Amino acid sequence: MTSSPSGKSWLYDEYADGAGLSFKIDKILASQQTKFQNIKIVKAKTLGTTLLLNNWIYRTEDQGTAMPEMIVHVPMSVGKFKKKRVLLIGGGDGHSVAELIKYQEVEPIDMVDIDQTVVKLCSQHFPVAKKAFQDKRVKLHIAEGSQFIKSQPENFYDVIFVTGTEAFDAKGKPGISFSLFETRFYKDCFKKLNQQGILLTDGQNGYYGEKFYQSINRKLKTTFSLAKNYSVTCKYIPGGLYLMNIASKKLDPEKDIYPRSIKDLNYYNAKIHQSSFALPQFLI
Incomplete structure (x- = not known):
């Protein structure tokens, strides 16, 4: 995650070299590093509650099913x-x-x-x-x-x-x-x-x-x-x-x-x- 010039936090999900998606982050709900991976759960503007594993989107509340x-x-x-x-x-x-x-x-x-x-x-x-x-x-x-x-x-x-x-x-x-x-x-x-x-x-x-x-x-x-x-x-x-x-x-x-x-x-x-x-x- 990073910040834009406006100060807003954004998630950049880079899936492949030169390809990815960006989503605005409203709030970080949880963040923890385990011996296996980095885990974050965030509230995203268009995705709702979102699970990130090693900063890759894994599951979302919106369209999560x-x-x-x-x-x-x-x-x-x-x-x-x-x-x-x-x-x-x-x-x-x-x-x-x-x-x-x-x-x-x-x-x-x-x-x-x-x-x-x-x-x-x-x-x-x-x-x-x-x-x-x-x-x-x-x-x-x-x-x-x-x-x-x-x-x-x-x-x-x-x-x-x-x-x-x-x-x-x-x-x-x-x-x-x-x-x-x-x-x-x-x-x-x-x-x-x-x-x-x-x-x-x-x-x-x-x-x-x-x-x-x-x-x-x-x-x-x-x-x-x-x-x-x-x-x-x-x-x-x-x-x-x-x-x-x-x-x-x-x-x-x-x-x-x-x-x-x-x-x-x-x-x-x-x-x-x-x-x-x-x-x-x-x-x-």
């Missing part, structure tokens, strides 16, 4: 069977958990985050996170995701969600989530999923992360029988286009769509689900 809704409801709407056992790696902001608890049949919800301070601060400043973490079905594990997955039983989970931070830091060096983008981690996830299991993992910015998301695709296709990408538009992402990676042992997330009757959705619906798999030609 677009990303978690597409993270959760696309995999949860694939296949006729109701999914009960789910694992969420990197859900410390609480927003994806908030979407998962809308499914009454889901239990347990194993949620893993490496940094307990993220969970603590988000519970204090995001009401949706506080409510989500209070749900009795949520089992919080403070651990490193790629290590936690090794300790879980095989053929157990219906869906595994991976929503860690960026694989690389601002200097291009491996970040705390780097191990969540490696082939050996995807192979471990494959073992822990049941025969109709689905893996959802963060992809990359559609305009500035093309090479990285393609490398994720290649890794997933060496392990799963089917791997695809779908998109979500979000105003706090430079370029507005973000890609998700979804892999399956059997089901096709683009065709085997059976949306549940979930209320209080702001972004996701059945038509969005299907159309999100239609990508620009340069990303195919």
Whole structure:
């Protein structure tokens, strides 16, 4: 964050060399450096309460449901069977958990985050996170995701969600989530999923992360029988286009769509689900 000539504080979210977005900051609500990362929660003029991890925007109050809704409801709407056992790696902001608890049949919800301070601060400043973490079905594990997955039983989970931070830091060096983008981690996830299991993992910015998301695709296709990408538009992402990676042992997330009757959705619906798999030609 920096100040403009008018004395106002601004957040400059530099996503790639020469590309980024700026947002006016009204107030810093919390700031803490842990052994893993720098955490800030600020009140932004057009974004509302905003979580920053290493000064990168991770989740916002305004339009904050677009990303978690597409993270959760696309995999949860694939296949006729109701999914009960789910694992969420990197859900410390609480927003994806908030979407998962809308499914009454889901239990347990194993949620893993490496940094307990993220969970603590988000519970204090995001009401949706506080409510989500209070749900009795949520089992919080403070651990490193790629290590936690090794300790879980095989053929157990219906869906595994991976929503860690960026694989690389601002200097291009491996970040705390780097191990969540490696082939050996995807192979471990494959073992822990049941025969109709689905893996959802963060992809990359559609305009500035093309090479990285393609490398994720290649890794997933060496392990799963089917791997695809779908998109979500979000105003706090430079370029507005973000890609998700979804892999399956059997089901096709683009065709085997059976949306549940979930209320209080702001972004996701059945038509969005299907159309999100239609990508620009340069990303195919």
